[in-house]
Amino acid sequence: MADVPFFRHRRQRRFRRIDLQTNGLDDDELRRRYRFSAQSLDRLVDLLDHILRRQTRRNRSLSTRQQILITLRFLATGNFLQVIGDTFGVDIATVxxxxxxxxxxxxxxKDRFIKFPTSDEDRRRATNDFFRVRGFPSVIGCIDGTHIRLLSPGQPDEAAYVNRKHYHSINVQATCDRDGNFTSMNACWPGSCHDAHVFRMSNVGRHLDANHQDPGRGWLLGDSGYPCRPFLMTPILHPRNEAEERYNQAHISTRNIIERCFGVWKRTFHILHVEIRMKPAKVTRIVLACAVLHNMRWMWGEPNPDVQDDLDEQPDVQNFDGPMDGRGVRNRLIEQYFV
Structure with a gap:
């Protein structure tokens, strides 16, 4: 039997469609697709170019701008990698x-764009900004937790990531300033962890415990899922008089800033709304990257999307039932400002 010659056919050359995704688009269209205007995209390229520039002589290597566009499209839409690859004309492995x-x-x-107010000047600026909201004094930030869905990590950690609403998640703790910028974020705890435990073990919790026992240095505002501490004011569950009612109203109106911050953040980067099909360590980095981009958008004057107050869905708050050693500070605060 004669041998049949084998011919290796060269794969047909395919041209990428990346540059076509931005050509002719105005700033509004760019924001809808990538959440940044043309000028802000240029700034982002300048920031990351020294890290992302490919050290290769290949003619068709991806530029820094092309890599950023692919990533922003993924974060903004939450689409599967295959869909992103088809949109830009690149292989899924490349994506x-x-x-x-x-x-x-x-x-x-993150340390450059997410900063907690630690200096006297920063704290004074923060307390003045928050006081203008509803007259609540000495507030340096608002704190809350939200849950980011992720694919089950598998055994042996699968049960730890199931939260109180029975889906797998990471419990993300964040603080924000008056303008809705993140000033700290912890995104490494499984969904089953209580907010109070996450706060106690976080860097911001340890910093406040070590440096803010004096109420004059300011406090955070948190919901009833946190313990009442000298540096963390929580609402009164059963107010008994008008002063405590006024305290609760001012507390809730001011603390709602972190709720709106989460809403804008998740509305801007839809990847935070869907189930992220990656391992927890990688999800943590995606969450922090979205927080950095969120602060960049505010710093660079990008408009925020319209957000409904109930946009951010999260498990019901589980009231903290441990020691409430901040009650004395809270009672003194009510007597001084809300009577």
């Missing part, structure tokens, strides 16, 4: 590598 590289680069900027 995965690009998203990992860009998210890691943005994650590395």
């Amino acid at each position: 995965s590598r690009v998203i990992t590289a860009v998210v890691d680069a943005i994650f590395g900027l």
